[in-house]
Amino acid sequence: MDKIGIGIVGLGNISAAYLKASKEFPVLDIRGVADMNPDAARARADEFGLNAVGLDALFVDPSIDIILNLTIPKAHVEVGLRAIDAGKHVYSEKPLGIVFSEAQKLAAAAKAKGLRVGSAPDTFLGGAHQTARRLVDEGGLGQMIGGSAYFMCPGHERWHPNPAFYYEIGGGPMLDMGPYYITDLVNLLGPVAKVIGIGTMTRSTRTITASERAGEVIPVDVPTHVSGTLIFENGAVVQVTMSFDVAGHKHVPIEIYGTEGSLIVPDPNNFGGQIEMLSKGGEWANVDTDMPYADGNYRSIGLADMAHAILSDRPHRASGDLALHVLEVMEAFETSSRSGAVVDITTPVVRPAPLSKNITNGRLD
CATH class of the missing domain: 3.40.50.720 (NAD(P)-binding Rossmann-like Domain)
Known part of the structure; x- marks a missing residue:
């Protein structure tokens, strides 16, 4: 090779x-x-x-x-x-x-x-997310209606030895965790057309509880709870929340809704995980991952x-086109929060091609 x-x-x-x-x-x-x-x-x-x-x-x-x-x-x-x-x-x-x-x-x-x-x-190239992509592409969910995406935790100062950069300009839950969720949503649904968002800062300082720096107080310069709505070019409307302020929650990472069914997509920070699907009139059922690269990091x-x-x-x-599109979407949450307006997304992007099941020796063609 x-x-x-x-x-x-x-x-x-x-x-x-x-x-x-x-x-x-x-x-x-x-x-x-x-x-x-x-x-x-x-x-x-x-x-x-x-x-x-x-x-x-x-x-x-x-x-x-x-x-x-x-x-x-x-x-x-x-x-x-x-x-x-x-x-x-x-x-x-x-x-x-x-x-x-x-x-x-x-x-x-x-x-x-x-x-x-x-x-x-x-x-999003992991086996679970590529399997979810195939389920969407096959049309089993029908016309795309919407969905939800949630990452919420109390903050990274609990575990990271040097967490200050998470709370500086360029940090925060949206820029830190948003890329995983929004990239996977674009993989599943295509480009984002509009964003409506709100961001809040619950506390102006954080106290580190991890490692030898435990007890040190660090400043917060960015919104730590960001929530809003993505409106996709295909008409799907997805609710998104990224937070460093929440003690705990029961939302699944990503849900996708169509006219004929709904899909639970596992944590987009991982390559694998359990997929669940419900067809209209039926019950939730586990879906086996049938694509490679789902069993590790x-x-x-x-x-x-x-x-x-x-x-x-x-x-x-x-x-880079995909990453630039996702960055514009993430920045639009703050723009919308400041202005109170719906923000139009300008960067064009094409959904990445799906992976083939027949991958050998690490080839991805």
């Missing part, structure tokens, strides 16, 4: 998940890792038997085709632009950027140079799909 050279920038917590999953995809040849903290780069390189290099060396390495950008969200566009300037394709951790207009500059720069942008989340599948797409000259699924 032909391989694509990968260079990784940013060796924080999420990098371990990518490096473990990348072993499932032979097309990915990781040729160097770098971080602003050289010690972090060396430690991760030693853990996975990789080559730690300086940032400058990584960007000019001619054997590297794609920069995998695993830096913090507020650095995603800056690092992405540097990759594009170096003539590399770039695949970013979510979100694509923290400001829609800045992410547009990244997309435009890549287009001008004929380079590709990809972005997490890629969980496959964070790297979107990157691998992009690598295969480069080799075969086809569109990749976890694309």
Whole structure:
């Protein structure tokens, strides 16, 4: 199999998940890792038997085709632009950027140079979500009517050792968790046309309860409870709530409603999970996942799909266009909250192509 050279920038917590999953995809040849903290780069390189290099060396390495950008969200566009300037394709951790207009500059720069942008989340390529996609595409739900999407918790200061960035500009529940839910909804229903939203900040500070920083008070600069409605181009109306303020709830992650049936879609932060379907006049029943990549954490599948797409000259699924559309949708919640108006979404996007059941040796064509 032909391989694509990968260079990784940013060796924080999420990098371990990518490096473990990348072993499932032979097309990915990781040729160097770098971080602003050289010690972090060396430690991760030693853990996975990789080559730690300086940032400058990584960007000019001619054997590297794609920069995998695993830096913090507020650095995603800056690092992405540097990759594009170096003539590399770039695949970013979510979100694509923290400001829609800045992410547009990244997309435009890549287009001008004929380079590709990809972005997490890629969980919608997991077996459970691809099975749910097939059920929708087969028409068993009838005409799409609407749905709901919920992520609600008390806040990440309970478990994260350094949670301050979740409450800074560029953080908050929508930019942190919204990408998983909205990307999966676009995978299921297609593009979003309009957004109505409201965001509130319940507390101006948070107290860390995890690790050695327990008791430290951190400021809150973003809405921590965001709720509203997505109106899709196909007419479906979906209620969405993302919150760091809720003690607990009983909503399922995603429900989809049609004229002939309803579908429960599992947590879009995972690749697998239990699907349930109800046909009109019937009862809820479990649906077996019949697609691959549902039995583990496959964070790297979107990157691998992009690598295969480069080799075969086809569109990749976890694309920059998809991520830019999702970012505009997420930002529209705050715009609508400030203005009290319905916000029109301007970015065009095509639903990503579904995966085939017949995937062998990590190929995703």
